[in-house]
Amino acid sequence: MIFGKHINKYYLKYAIPMILGVIALLYVDYVQVEIPRIFAGIIDKLRESTLTNTILNESVLRLVWIVLIMVVGRVLWRVFVFGSARFIEHDLRMSMFLHAEALGVDFYKEHKVGGLMTHFINDLEAIRQAFGPGILMLFDSLFLGTIVIIRMTQLSREMTLIAVIPLALMGVVAMFIIKKMRMKYKLRQDSFEHMSDFTQESFSGINVIRAFVKEVKEAVFFAEKNDDFYKKHVDFVKTMILINIVITVFINLTILTIIAYGAWIAITSDFTPGMLTEYFTLFTTLIWPVMALSQFASIRSQAVASYKRIQTFMGAKVSVKDEKNVKPNQTLSGRITFKHLDFAYPDDPERQILNDISVSIEKGEMVGVLGRTGSGKSTFVDLLLRLYNVKSDALYLDDHDIMSLSIHNVRDQIAYVPQDNFLFSDTILNNIGFSEPSMPEEKASYYARLADVHDNIIDFTHGYQTEIGERGVTLSGGQKQRISIARALAKDAPILILDDSVSAVDTKTEESIIKHLEEIRQGKTTIVIAHRISTIRKMDKIILLDQGHLLDVGSHEDLLKRNALYQEMVRKQELEHMVEG
């Protein structure tokens, strides 16, 4: 069962338990074939009236031994073969997860999470089936099948020919059906992936669906996907049933032939009733290996289809990775320099998002980034986080070209509050303490105070132990923002980036948070993207972006004096303030 490089390595890793398991399996098969022979001996001795107590006792003792060996052997192969299959599934899942973590933003833009989940659930299960029951079926059918056929041939060559020819014919027919089945399984899996994608997105956007009263429209779309999956699944199952019918018909016809032909040769030759019983028992033993072979083919075809999907996923290029020969970990002071930086997103290389950006941010400065929506503010900070590759000699952290540092090194030195304020379904304490294992509650509460969210937290019945998300409380937008800020502050990194992170709090709370930032970020660099001028007016400098260009850099007073766009923004916001006021 050669799958491909992502799996073949596990053959080596689990070679010993797998081989031990297969040896136990083959030994069980070997002793199992002895049973019909013992019965045949007893029957013939009975017929000849030569059965003595000693012979009977010996036969029973041999049977007891065989059963004991079979019990122990079955336990052993189950542990070794099925155990290894579970380990392979576990290891592959782990490397898939690590790969998923390494994949860049561009991958997640193209691939939906629901589809990704089907690799982790259905496709991995298909691989496990191939390595557990699949290996069992493959060796059972080959080894048990062979020794049974040899013994059957020793008993009667002609009858074995009569029995084996239809079985071989069945194998050929089954092969064609299995090929079809593989194709149908792939279609079924693809359909399942589309349905999962759709379901995941619908649940994520359930509030929007409700707000637009589009439940019926979504249900209709879901029904289409559900129907499609149903049809593809039924189509696949029909082929599976067809193969079972073919097998059953062939086997029963062969049994009939054996009974008729066997009875005839028992009457007309020296073929004894004991031999006929043994032969018949052997043939019924042969049914399992034949069935196992066809089931193995089906399991394998599903696993191959699943592996191809996993391979496509594992083969997805990690677009953002360390350059060769990156410097060993550097401690950064927080100085940032953009030098004529141009940037276009990899999926749209023709459209330049940032143009010729040259600006310096000194260690310890508090810097506001302002600009109309879509002007490139988030892109500007995403590049600092090294979420994308930039050309060399365009962006420096201290005196290091960002491309010469490891991604881990860069991100380790930056604390970040993302625009969507994503929080994990975990306790508030663990969310705030995400940057360090087991952060004490006093430390988390210190940062929560700075982010002005401590009072909200202690209002919850379980305080810092309150679970957030699916299993716990639902937080308001402002609470989520402030917990995200506390989480970033708790990282206490040389550079802190807040991407539009105080938009959901009132101006008084915003003022308090900014004041706290000024106090605790002394000597450390802080970059705050904002839409409200009130958020950044007191900062050391303001970077004004417009349509991907750096329009101006200076203090609030400087920009107010000389920059028309800034004056316009201030005027508009004052007006809005007055109207609201």
Ligand SMILES: Nc1ncnc2c1ncn2[C@@H]1O[C@H](COP(=O)(O)OP(=O)(O)OP(=O)(O)O)[C@@H](O)[C@H]1O
């Ligand atoms: N992953 C991406 N791929 C391609 N284009 C993108 C991507 N992300 C953003 N853009 C484009 O880059 C431009 C700048 O977006 P960006 O999010 O940096 O602006 P912004 O100033 O932060 O906007 P806002 O204030 O609305 O958050 C936009 O035109 C946007 O469509």
